[in-house]
Amino acid sequence: MDLALTDEQRLIIDQVRRFVREEIIPLEDDLDPDADELPGEQFERLVAIVKDMGLYGLDTPPEYGGPDIDLVTRSLIAIECSQHRAGLYAPCYYTFGGARQAQLFEATEEQKQKYLYPMLRGEKRVFFGLSEPSGGSDPARAIQTRAVRDGDDWILNGTKLWISGADRADYGLLFARTGGPGRSGVTAFIVETDWPGFNIARIVHTLRSAKYATEIHIDNLRVPHANILGSEGGGFAIANDRLSRQRIPYAAECIGVAVKANEMAVAYSKIRETFGAALASRQGIQWMLVENEIDIRMMRWLVLDAAFRADQGESFRTESAIAKLQCAELASKVIDRSMQIHGGLGVAKDLPLERWFREMRIRRIGEGPSEVQKHVIARDILGAGLR
Amino acid sequence: MTVRLSKPWRPFDHATVATLTGHLGVYELGNTAGDVLYIGAAGGRSRFGLKGQLMDRLAADLDGACCFRVEVNMAYHSRRIELLEIYLNDHGQLPIYNTDVDESRLGRVRPG
Numbered sequence A: 001m002d003l004a005l006t007d008e009q010r011l012i013i014d015q016v017r018r019f020v021r022e023e024i025i026p027l028e029d030d031l032d033p034d035a036d037e038l039p040g041e042q043f044e045r046l047v048a049i050v051k052d053m054g055l056y057g058l059d060t061p062p063e064y065g066g067p068d069i070d071l072v073t074r075s076l077i078a079i080e081c082s083q084h085r086a087g088l089y090a091p092c093y094y095t096f097g098g099a100r101q102a103q104l105f106e107a108t109e110e111q112k113q114k115y116l117y118p119m120l121r122g123e124k125r126v127f128f129g130l131s132e133p134s135g136g137s138d139p140a141r142a143i144q145t146r147a148v149r150d151g152d153d154w155i156l157n158g159t160k161l162w163i164s165g166a167d168r169a170d171y172g173l174l175f176a177r178t179g180g181p182g183r184s185g186v187t188a189f190i191v192e193t194d195w196p197g198f199n200i201a202r203i204v205h206t207l208r209s210a211k212y213a214t215e216i217h218i219d220n221l222r223v224p225h226a227n228i229l230g231s232e233g234g235g236f237a238i239a240n241d242r243l244s245r246q247r248i249p250y251a252a253e254c255i256g257v258a259v260k261a262n263e264m265a266v267a268y269s270k271i272r273e274t275f276g277a278a279l280a281s282r283q284g285i286q287w288m289l290v291e292n293e294i295d296i297r298m299m300r301w302l303v304l305d306a307a308f309r310a311d312q313g314e315s316f317r318t319e320s321a322i323a324k325l326q327c328a329e330l331a332s333k334v335i336d337r338s339m340q341i342h343g344g345l346g347v348a349k350d351l352p353l354e355r356w357f358r359e360m361r362i363r364r365i366g367e368g369p370s371e372v373q374k375h376v377i378a379r380d381i382l383g384a385g386l387r
Numbered sequence B: 001m002t003v004r005l006s007k008p009w010r011p012f013d014h015a016t017v018a019t020l021t022g023h024l025g026v027y028e029l030g031n032t033a034g035d036v037l038y039i040g041a042a043g044g045r046s047r048f049g050l051k052g053q054l055m056d057r058l059a060a061d062l063d064g065a066c067c068f069r070v071e072v073n074m075a076y077h078s079r080r081i082e083l084l085e086i087y088l089n090d091h092g093q094l095p096i097y098n099t100d101v102d103e104s105r106l107g108r109v110r111p112g
C-alpha cells in the first residue's frame, strides 16, 4: 500500500480543508453549540460551493451521477469534513449531500425512480429502521415487528427504537419479520412516513445533539408488496458490501474530530502556564500528547488500509470492522486527554470538546457496538463454524 | 417519562422569574386560557440559562403571555424540537410567537 498522496488527492484535501476552515467554522460562532443544521440560505449557498468543487454526492456511485472518488480519497475527505463542532454526526452540515441509505441502490428501477433518485438529489430525507426495543446488536434474532401478507399488501405492527431522524424523514427502510426466526425471516420494506399507522411516538434524547433518535410505533401499517426492497426474507442480504464500505468513511470521521481535539490540546498546552511553566513543558502533558499522536496515526493507518483493500477489490470486512472499532475507541481517548489538558474549559460549552466527548461515546454503540465488531473479527479469524 | 411538558404553569412576572436558576433547558409561555404562545430553549450560548432567557422574554413584553413553565434539560436542542413537533401535530400550526422557527424544517411527532 502506497501511503503517499497523489497530487489530485492533495488538491482535493486542500480544497475541503479550506472550505471547512473558511466557510463552516465561522458560521458556528453564531450557532447554538448543539446545532445540527444551518439556516436555509447558508445551507443552499454552501451546497452550491460544494457542487462547484465537484464533490457533491460523495457517496453516490459515478453511474448515478456522483463524483468518481475512490474510497481512500473519500476517507481522506471524511477526515477533513468532520473537523468542526458538529462534524462527527453532521459533517459540514450535510452540504456534501451523499447517499444516506445505500441499500436503496438495490431497489428495482420503479422503486429507484420513486425513492432513490429524490434522495440522491437531496430532495427527500430517509431513515433506517432496524433496531427495536428487543435489541439492535443482533437484529436477525431480535426483530419482533411483524409483517403479515394481505392480498397485494403487507400489514406491519411493532415498535422501532433509536431510529435517527425518522421524524423529519419522508420515507425509510423498515425491517420486519415475514417468516420464522433468524436472518431469512426478515424482510426490508420501503415505507412512507405519512402513511396511516406510522407514528413517531417520541424523540429519544441522548448524548448526541445531531441526528437525534426517535421511537416509531407501527400500528397496522399497510405497505404494498411492491415496496419490498430486494426479496421476501432477503432483508439482511441486501447490500452488505455497501454497508461495510460506508463503515470506512464513518470511521474516518472519528479521526477528523481527534485531529482537531489534539490540535487544540497542543496549542493550549503551549500557552497555558501552571506553577511557573507552560503545560507543554510537563512530561505528564507531553505523554498525553504523544499518546494522542500515536492513536491518530494508528487510526489513520487502519482506515486507509481498509479503504485501500476495498479499492483493490480485495475482501475488507475484517479491516472495516477493525477500523470502525479502533477509531471509535481511540478517538474517545484522544478527546478525553485533550479535555483533561484544557481543564475546566475542556468541559465547557465554550469549546467543541464537550460535544465531541458526548457524541463520540455513541460511536462505540451505534452502527454495531465495539463488541459486535470484535465478534465479526473473531468470526473471520476463527472461521465460519463459530456463531 | 411524559413526552409533553407537564410542569406546572407559574406566573410570568419578574418576582417569579427571578427565582429561576441558570440551568439550560426548555420553556413555554402561555396565556390565561393555558394556550401555549411560545416554545423556547435556553441553550449553550445563553448567558444566564433559563433565568436569563425568561428575563429577556419578560422585557420583550409579549402580548397575552401571563404564565410560563420550564424543564431543566441538557438535551435542550432535541427537546425543543420535540415540543414544537408535538404542538404542530396537535394544532396544525406553531405557537403564535414562534416566528423564529421554520415550520417546513420540522418533522412529525404523534405521541398519541
Ligand SMILES: Cc1cc2nc3c(=O)[nH]c(=O)nc-3n(C[C@H](O)[C@H](O)[C@H](O)COP(=O)(O)OP(=O)(O)OC[C@H]3O[C@@H](n4cnc5c(N)ncnc54)[C@H](O)[C@@H]3O)c2cc1C
Pocket (backbone or CB within 6 Å): A128, A129, A130, A131, A132, A133, A134, A135, A136, A137, A138, A161, A162, A163, A164, A165, A206, A208, A212, A213, A362, A365, A366, A367, A368, A369, A370, A371, A372, A375
Ligand atoms: C443515538 C443513536 C442513534 C441510532 N440510530 C439508529 C438508526 O438510525 N437505525 C437503527 O436501526 N438503529 C439505530 N441505533 C441503534 C444502534 O444500532 C443500537 O443501539 C446498537 O446496535 C446496539 O443495540 P442495543 O442498544 O439494543 O444493545 P444490545 O443489542 O442490547 O446490546 C447491549 C450491549 O451488549 C454488548 N454486546 C452485544 N452483543 C455482544 C456480544 N456478542 N458479545 C459481547 N458483548 C455484546 C454491546 O456492548 C452492546 O452495546 C441508534 C442508537 C443510538 C444510541
